[in-house]
């Protein structure tokens with residue numbers, strides 16, 4: 001199904017390569033992708049989700065500050081009336097090589113629905129997104 | 137367009153300077169006269185320029201890590217470890233991303249949280265927040281020269297503080313720290329801001345204090361063809377020289393095909409030298425740096441050591457002056473102190489073993505050098521033409537027109553029309569040449585090289601090939617082959 005999703009790299013992060021490939025992969029998978037590119041603020045993610053009536057926000061963070069940058073995104077979504085929006089995060093989310101379990105717990109506690117370890121194949125998330133959004 | 141490649145007037149510089157130093161409270165600590173005295177008091181073994189000159193003369197290869205954590209004490213501990221255990225010949229302070237974007241308030245918060253938590257929440261060293269005194273403590277705690285390595289579009293305050301703080305080399309440039317590192321900042325802005333940085337370094341030079349400048353060679357680190365990064369390095373060298381910089385290390389990110397990489401390092405030095413001379417900058421010291429593979433790494437540490445070793449070997453065969461080293465944690469996160477040192481030791485072992493072996497000038501090597509030279513010259517000469525002789529103007533117009541274009545860059549001031557892919561022996565070629573001002577002969581050469589590979593793999597030359605190549609090294613290969621021709 002042609003779900004609308006918002007995609008972007010959060011914070012002061014400029015890693016663009018993965019973003020371009022994710023955009024391509026999600027488009028190939030049939031999603032309508034609103035790609036905000038790199039260096040995206042929480043406000044821009046929320047704004048774009050409202051404007052495009054997206055059902056999901058896919059956040060990348062590669063550079064390590066993901067932990068600081070992603071805090072509060074869920075709350076901002078709720079404030080903006082996006083109670084049910086799905087939040088996904090992936091990339092190299094924290095500083096340093098860290099057991100993924102710890103990272104996952106941290107981001108789930110922040111209100112993300114799914115969290116992915118470094119280098120996850122975009123296909124994995126396509127299947128997840130399809131499953132999650134079908135039930136909405 | 138209100139920019140000119142001309143040495144900044146000193147009064148104008150001083151006027152701008154007043155505002156630059158107000159960006160964060162630590163700016164107040166900088167006093168140029170006092171900074172000159174401090175730099176002059178530093179022992180020769182802390183001078184990057186002297187070390188590079190010695191390595192070039194005696195033909196050994198310097199190894200340098202990337203490293204930076206938030207807290208000063210931890211950062212000092214890290215650098216001492218990389219020096220003593222990792223046997224690094226020279227050290228970096230890799231600056232965190234908030235500082236790079238002048239978000240000093242967020243850097244401060246990250247720094248404070250890092251101290252409380254006892255681990256670094258920042259991806260680098262917030263030098264501006266640590267101020268001149270913090271930088272000096274750092275420089276005086278180590279035995280080798282230290283360089284500022286970053287990715288900062290507007291590095292004026294960072295330069296003021298770190299140079300006054302005793303750093304003797306400064307990476308970056310108005311193009312190489314804009315197009316790969318930002319989204320919305322114009323080239324006119326960054327070229328102007330980097331003229332300031334170069335002018336500042338020129339002032340140190342006038343005092344007899346040589347500060348090394350290193351344009352950032354690898355750009356986006358991902359399948360960047362040599363002529364693209366060479367053109368940027370040459371332009372940034374010309375811009376720096378005009379402001380009074382005398383010591384330049386031009387850089388290049390390893391591609392993975394040995395012949396192409398050796399050809400790239402050799403032509404990088406000769407082309408830079410020749411453009412500088414042609415434009416009247418005759419008293420320059422030029423050296424080279426090769427960065428071990430800058431794109432996606434394999435997650436497995438043993439495999440990562442393989443990539444690191446190949447980078448070390450390539451730098452040695454090419455005869456680069458310096459090599460920037462990766463760590464076995466590259467694909468996963470900022471390395472621990474130990475992992476970082478292991479990358480260094482691996483590299484030291486290889487470059488030392490290969491110290492007396494350089495690749496001879498074979499026919500194949502000559503041919504590859506000639507391709508890179510033709511391409512680079514056609515780009516740089518076109519930039520001069522577009523700028524009616526002014527390379528600053530020409531570069532801005534050139535990016536607008538796409539006659540210089542960097543693959544995978546996030547900046548909206550980059551055309552983004554070109555696409556790279558590997559040929560059948562892994563050299564990086566152009567799948568899309570976009571608006572690059574290449575001759576028909578060169579265009580045909582690239583098309584034929586990729587056709588050769590496509591035929592071998594029985595596939596078409598398309599975007600999937602590019603994607604496969606982006607992933608290839610991370611997946612244990614160089615060329616993102618289809619199913620045929622795989623080594624299992």
Ligand code: B12
Pocket residue numbers: 012013014015016017018019021022058059060061062063064065088089090091092093094095096097116118119120121122124125202230231232233236259260287316317354355356357358430431432433434465466467468469470471544545546606
């Ligand atoms: C290329 C590269 C660069 C280039 C980027 C050029 C550009 N503008 O894009 C340059 C050289 C400029 C660069 C700069 C920096 N980099 Co860098 N970089 C890399 C490198 C080598 C490869 C990244 C890449 O392009 N991979 C290829 C793409 C296809 O893969 P990907 O980015 O991982 O994205 C894929 C997956 O992760 C996944 N994915 C991503 N997001 C999401 C989200 C979801 C929901 C899902 C399901 C999947 C998913 O899908 C993507 C497509 O397949 C990585 C290390 C590595 N991976 O080997 C470091 C790395 C990401 N960089 C790093 C850092 C720290 C930096 C710097 C801050 C410098 C520094 N301190 O060392 C600066 C960043 C400046 C800034 N403000 O952002 C660190 C991050 C450390 C951490 N998290 O602990 C890494 C891990 C290297 C390291 N080990 O230190 N970098």
